[in-house]
Amino acid sequence: MALPPDSAAIQPLLEALAFSPENLALRKHVAGLLLQSGRLPEAEELYRTGLRQAPQDADLQLGLAETYAGLRKTSAAFVVVEELLEAQPEHARAHLLHARLLADTDQLTAAIEAYQTALAFNPTLEDADLAARLRGRAPAQGGAAPEHHTAPNDLINEQTLFGGLERPSINFSDVGGMESLKEEIRLKIIHPMQFPDLYKAYGKATGGGLLLYGPPGCGKTYLARATAGEVKASFIHVGINDILDMWLGNSERNLHQIFEQARLQAPCVLFFDEVDALAANRHDLRQSAGRTVINQFLSELDGATRSNEGVLIMAATNAPWQLDGAFRRPGRFDRILLVTPPDEPARAAVLELLLREKPVGQSINLPKLAAQTAGYSGADLKAVVDVAIESCLRESMKAGKPLPLEQRTLQDAIGKVRPSTREWFATAKNYALYSNEGGLYDDILVYLGIKKPSA
Numbered sequence: 001m002a003l004p005p006d007s008a009a010i011q012p013l014l015e016a017l018a019f020s021p022e023n024l025a026l027r028k029h030v031a032g033l034l035l036q037s038g039r040l041p042e043a044e045e046l047y048r049t050g051l052r053q054a055p056q057d058a059d060l061q062l063g064l065a066e067t068y069a070g071l072r073k074t075s076a077a078f079v080v081v082e083e084l085l086e087a088q089p090e091h092a093r094a095h096l097l098h099a100r101l102l103a104d105t106d107q108l109t110a111a112i113e114a115y116q117t118a119l120a121f122n123p124t125l126e127d128a129d130l131a132a133r134l135r136g137r138a139p140a141q142g143g144a145a146p147e148h149h150t151a152p153n154d155l156i157n158e159q160t161l162f163g164g165l166e167r168p169s170i171n172f173s174d175v176g177g178m179e180s181l182k183e184e185i186r187l188k189i190i191h192p193m194q195f196p197d198l199y200k201a202y203g204k205a206t207g208g209g210l211l212l213y214g215p216p217g218c219g220k221t222y223l224a225r226a227t228a229g230e231v232k233a234s235f236i237h238v239g240i241n242d243i244l245d246m247w248l249g250n251s252e253r254n255l256h257q258i259f260e261q262a263r264l265q266a267p268c269v270l271f272f273d274e275v276d277a278l279a280a281n282r283h284d285l286r287q288s289a290g291r292t293v294i295n296q297f298l299s300e301l302d303g304a305t306r307s308n309e310g311v312l313i314m315a316a317t318n319a320p321w322q323l324d325g326a327f328r329r330p331g332r333f334d335r336i337l338l339v340t341p342p343d344e345p346a347r348a349a350v351l352e353l354l355l356r357e358k359p360v361g362q363s364i365n366l367p368k369l370a371a372q373t374a375g376y377s378g379a380d381l382k383a384v385v386d387v388a389i390e391s392c393l394r395e396s397m398k399a400g401k402p403l404p405l406e407q408r409t410l411q412d413a414i415g416k417v418r419p420s421t422r423e424w425f426a427t428a429k430n431y432a433l434y435s436n437e438g439g440l441y442d443d444i445l446v447y448l449g450i451k452k453p454s455a
């Protein structure tokens, strides 16, 4: 941090400014020094005079707003900074000041949003004090963190932090095919939540989470969202990378807050996407941080601090073998399901969805296309449709009129897009064959036809 400039250094500059009051660059410089050294009334005077010369100057506006904030003339500061933001919506420092003012006036939700906007435009603007205040942790006066920071108010603010709370409009009927998968999800996680007493009576554990794994683009995220829709629960989508990155060093707290939010929203599906990022994190430089995050995650899963009743915990990964074995202990992700590439009916459904708003010709035959795309993921099918649309556009240009998308074009596109899931299965097969503790990856072997499905 720069030391405040001393008065002796400012004096000659003030005199120079008196000689050439129209010199805006000098004015900004001197006003800035006054602001830094806490000579706020003088700074205010310089900024205001400057703004009479150049009313739209962003530096002067920001300087004046900061000065007002320092003088506790909060509403004046608001007016100036909001005017600036109206003219320059991407002004990161203005957003940061706005965030501070909002925090000062207890408008925490808006403050969090403003702070995030500031960081989005300029990530170097991190302000640890502000961040701590926004998290309801450290009151501005300092002192120990109060333990009641999980009060509903605080949590409502968290929603904006993670932006993940949804009410999904899709349910299982929007998931094409995948019947056995839906059945498994009902059995393994929906019913235990709906009939906990029955399950307990039969000595079946309830609680714990479901880990979806499989090749990319095959509907893990989609299925999790549909599960929430199926039980009319809210849905919280958490990208593990987001927690690890956001507010660096605060990941444990973030996790705790997310779980608390889910408990508050119950019934709720709490979905951790790319959960393998936790494992990756273990190997990188922030090693010790990684370990504490994992421990926090595990203890939240265990419901060590608070019961997870009414919270369906789901997670997805492409690389389950990277996850610490501790994740799969009873009560944690003790149920694990392979989300295979879409089967034939699923592919037809996905294609239908993808073609819904497109101009298609009479020749389109979805079942036939579905039959020709074994091994294609949902994302691959999207690529097929994209390629087909492109060549349809080219033909339309040539013809000088819009042509509908025909079966032939889609079939050509299938020839051009390779299914992406084979590579994943090549890797997965090795794990399934050579480190398949307790038959964990039997589903992979069954899918590949290496093992017979168990009855």
Ligand SMILES: Nc1ncnc2c1ncn2[C@@H]1O[C@H](COP(=O)(O)OP(=O)(O)OP(=O)(O)O)[C@@H](O)[C@H]1O
Pocket: 174, 175, 176, 177, 178, 215, 216, 217, 218, 219, 220, 221, 222, 223, 316, 317, 318, 342, 346, 349, 350, 353, 378, 379
């Ligand atoms: N059975 C299905 N029915 C309808 N749409 C599907 C189905 N499977 C996949 N899709 C479509 O494919 C898209 C990609 O799926 P999704 O993003 O859920 O894959 P993912 O397995 O989470 O991939 P990643 O591992 O890359 O995160 C979805 O948005 C959805 O539109």
Ligand SMILES: [Mg+2]
Pocket: 220, 221, 222, 273, 316
């Ligand atoms: Mg996904």
